[in-house]
Amino acid sequence: MPELPEVETIRRTLNQLVVGKTIDRVKVLLPRIIQRPEDVEEFCFLLAGQTMRSVERRGKFLRFVMDDYTLVSHLRMEGRYGLYDRNDPLELHTHVVFSFTDGSELRYKDVRQFGTMHLFPKGQEFEENPLKKLGIEPLAEAFTLEAFRAKLAGRSTKIKPLLLNQEYIVGIGNIYVDESLFVAGIHPEREARSLTRKETAALHSAIVSTLQDAVRAGGSSIKSYVNGQGEIGMFQHQLKMYGRKAESCYNCDHPIEKTVLAGRGTHYCPKCQPMKRKRAKKVKGALRP
Known part of the structure; x- marks a missing residue:
């Protein structure tokens, strides 16, 4: 699509x-x-x-x-x-x-x-529908970090399904969600509300930069996509995560894994995108990792 x-x-x-x-x-x-x-x-x-x-x-x-x-x-x-x-x-x-x-x-x-x-x-x-209930545009000026934080605040929904929900943010789609989460180092099954302020900022930046890069490349021709002049997109040659199951991660060489989330094939690196964020623990007044 x-x-x-x-x-x-x-x-x-x-x-x-x-x-x-x-x-x-x-x-x-x-x-x-x-x-x-x-x-x-x-x-x-x-x-x-x-x-x-x-x-x-x-x-x-x-x-x-x-x-x-x-x-x-x-x-x-x-x-x-x-x-x-x-x-x-x-x-x-x-x-x-x-x-x-x-x-x-x-x-x-x-x-x-x-x-x-x-x-x-x-x-x-x-x-009226189908445009009435659409969410914020990720390449618009209104897509500020503050607006993005507000979309995630208090949401127990896993981050990938939330990003795919067109009533929250429009147009990102499966390919670019996988790519953005990888760039930000966030596991696709993390709850939206579990993201720290730093992680939220990283994801916001990753979404914008990934989409901008894809637009400059004319999109991704994974199956049959061509533009109005019959030309294919070229961003598929820049994909770091989507469609690369079992291939080596560009960052760490760990095999890329694939699962199904919200009915969509989901690619991620378990090493670069850990499921659980490490938290510092207090021990006798000191911090222990």
């Missing part, structure tokens, strides 16, 4: 490809992709004549902002957008086609057919 860096890369690419183009007509070949409105014909009617003003991102969702409406799109497992000439043959698994007045087409393909599209009057998309 595309995570924040991949969706951000797609957003930037689509801004170059479709902004300023006006929709002539829309063709929906798989109606269940359209979640709002319920009437697919209404979806097509409302979009005709709308000009693409910008492509934005909220978590893992793309927002196509137009004159009067905003289209909220989630790619799910394998959804992808591409710009074509209207005379190009329609490829297999193409489900929605946005034909522009200049003769080009933005086509949405989805092999797994899990993607969704919601159309809202512009601005209303933040007041």
Whole structure:
């Protein structure tokens, strides 16, 4: 599934490809992709004549902002957008086609057919699902260390499931949670409330730097991800933890282990990311490690 860096890369690419183009007509070949409105014909009617003003991102969702409406799109497992000439043959698994007045087409393909599209009057998309309950953006100015500490405070939830919960922090995803926890030296099964102030600061910094590095590399092409121009990401070549089960840790050479946590494959180094934090003990007025 595309995570924040991949969706951000797609957003930037689509801004170059479709902004300023006006929709002539829309063709929906798989109606269940359209979640709002319920009437697919209404979806097509409302979009005709709308000009693409910008492509934005909220978590893992793309927002196509137009004159009067905003289209909220989630790619799910394998959804992808591409710009074509209207005379190009329609490829297999193409489900929605946005034909522009200049003769080009933005086509949405989805092999797994899990993607969704919601159309809202512009601005209303933040007041209803799927965007309404989303948490803080990890690459936004609002994602301060203080805000992050507040998200973890008092939470008995294990740190990895909490970071994957989109109502707390959006877009990090499985790959980048594993990478961030490794950089911060934190075991994925630690309770969120057990993190010290120093560990919380380290994790906050690791999340931001990992995501920024991934965006600069165009995301990670683990399976089928490509951007809107068909280009793969390159961050998979920088992964230190995810997908490296039984390989040697780059820090200590200990074999990387894998478990399942919150239904997701989880990679960690038991030596660099110890489960239990060592605490100093008082003995006759002195501190003993």
